Amino acid sequence: MSFESLGLAPFLLRALSEQGYETPTAIQEQAIPLALAGRDLLAGAQTGTGKTAAFGLPLLQHLATNSQEVSSGGPRKPRALILTPTRELATQVHDSLRGYSKYLRIPSACIYGGVGMGNQLDILRRGVDLLVACPGRLIDHIERRSIDLSGIEVLVLDEADRMLDMGFLPSIKRILAKLPKQNRQTLLFSATFEESIKQLALEFMRNPEQIQVTPKNTVAELITHRVHPVDGGRKRDLLLHLLAQDSREQTLVFARTKHGSDKLAAFLDKSGIKTAAIHGNKSQGQRLRALADFKAGRVTVLVATDIAARGIDINELPKVINFDLPMVAEDYVHRIGRTGRNGATGEAISLVAQDEVKLLRQIVRLLGRDMDIRDVPGFELQVPIRWGNSAPGKADSDMGDRGVRKTSHARRPHGDAPRHAHAGPKKTGGGRREGGGGAGQARAAQGQGQRRGGGGRSQGSSRAV
Structure with a gap:
């Protein structure tokens, strides 16, 4: 199977080809067509299986091919939000998506704690379409009213099990309360599907398709x-x-x-x-x-x-x-x-x-x-x-x-x-x-x-x- 057969747009295929990607991984084969079709997705995938592209490519295609409603006054609202448990993962995901969107003009920001708010506030004032964030710092911005999440069309929870392990469930629920309930696509990726993950999915997802490309807690055979x-x-x-x-x-x-x-x-x-x-x-x-x-x-x-x-x-x-x-x-x-x-x-x-x-x-x-x-x-x-x-x-x-x-x-x-x-x-x-x-x-x-x-x-x- 090739990336072309998954239904990805030429501007994404060109960027993938230049980065040396030729054949999709198992999680990409299963997740990308469902995500492109607008389905909510509950995906089980370990780190290193190519999950960032599995949710990132359909997300970028959605932003590029669907026009944003023009709001009167104020900066443009973010249209896509990716939540990650750690600063390192946030920067990694953001860097990967910038590579995939090489031939697109999608303003984005990566926000996390441990650094000053100044640069993040400047970027958010200018307006972004795509936001990659850690829950704690995103709550800080919500409390300062420096960000408006009412325009989110696609939500991704990356490594959801890790976020719950780190005690982010209350923060995640506070963030979800700020998101539109209608016309929102949600993609949840997790290495494991504990009961807490399933319960969370039932609360804020709409009839999600569930895929699992590797058995629970497996490790690479090599x-x-x-x-x-x-x-x-x-x-x-x-x-x-x-x-x-x-x-x-x-x-x-x-x-x-x-x-x-x-x-x-x-x-x-x-x-x-x-x-x-x-x-x-x-x-x-x-x-x-x-x-x-x-x-x-x-x-x-x-x-x-x-x-x-x-x-x-x-x-x-x-x-x-x-x-x-x-x-x-x-x-x-x-x-x-x-x-x-x-x-x-x-x-x-x-x-x-x-x-x-x-x-x-x-x-x-x-x-x-x-x-x-x-x-x-x-x-x-x-x-x-x-x-x-x-x-x-x-x-x-x-x-x-x-x-x-x-x-x-x-x-x-x-x-x-x-x-x-x-x-x-x-x-x-x-x-x-x-x-x-x-x-x-x-x-x-x-x-x-x-x-x-x-x-x-x-x-x-x-x-x-």
Whole structure:
């Protein structure tokens, strides 16, 4: 299927062609024709699936081909509103839409908190057709009466689940109350469809078409997942060891707290690895500068809290490292969604201490797939991790002295694959669950993985969770 077959106008097709877009993604194939037909849309799509174009292209075509009612006096009212959870996502969406509308004259603005109001007020006074905004700052403008939303024809809620997670539901409802109820098209995009999302949709959407291009909480198939058990006190040293293996490789590192991100970034920088940090306590200028330096290769490591798990678009990012596991398993999916995009391979590495074992189990169950678990030579555990008997799945057959092959490749020959942590019991051809000695095998594997020294273990060990 081509973009031409979706019903897009020539001025959009020309801009897409010049940017190198040839074939629509699955979400674009399904969403664009429905949106062009004026339908309300409830769309399930993960970050990195091309959802910005899925709602942005029909929105731009609507603005370009439908004339605006001329109001008497005052600036022109915005005709389309896109709400996003974070400043980074707002600027990314705005930049993408400006690229798609290269051959159109559609005045637009991107408004978010963390910066002064002056420039935003100037732009709004001049009048815009398209507004990309974060809920908090948009409420500020509503209260100042510096914006009139009564002319909105198309509303987009991007990453609606994230906005609800961040506590924006009251703000969203206040904004919706300012929008026209008649003749408004609403497009809601969300990675998940929790009950709160469905309830919100029922309140302000008209018989929405529902599409889901990826199962809930799936991750790109080209991402390899690896876990390195480590004593909590040696995490920083292990991270430095992994990063030093190729100090030129761009890596996004996730930490749990803002303070921890700053400390970790300072440690890595002092150790000779060009590092920047990005989190909610940074000013907007600092965050944009850090992201720009990372994209340009001026820094090779970006340490981030979960604020960066969505909305940061970095082409061909090869590696994401979880220095701390997220407290919510779903956030793992959003974190590693920064890599393995658009057909590229990616690597997701997690450093796991004893107090994070339960979090790891939740992630493995959520993914529904295997995860390699192995020691790093020189960083073997001083106190063996107690994986417990309630961990999901069972160990594969014993690897003996074969050890683990080099991990520089995303794919391994089948015969050399390490043992895995399984997401759950597998079914045999006759439908019976494999089980039997599962827990015992896991304990045996754990015992082998804790041996040291003797007998020529080649590259470390692997074990099952």
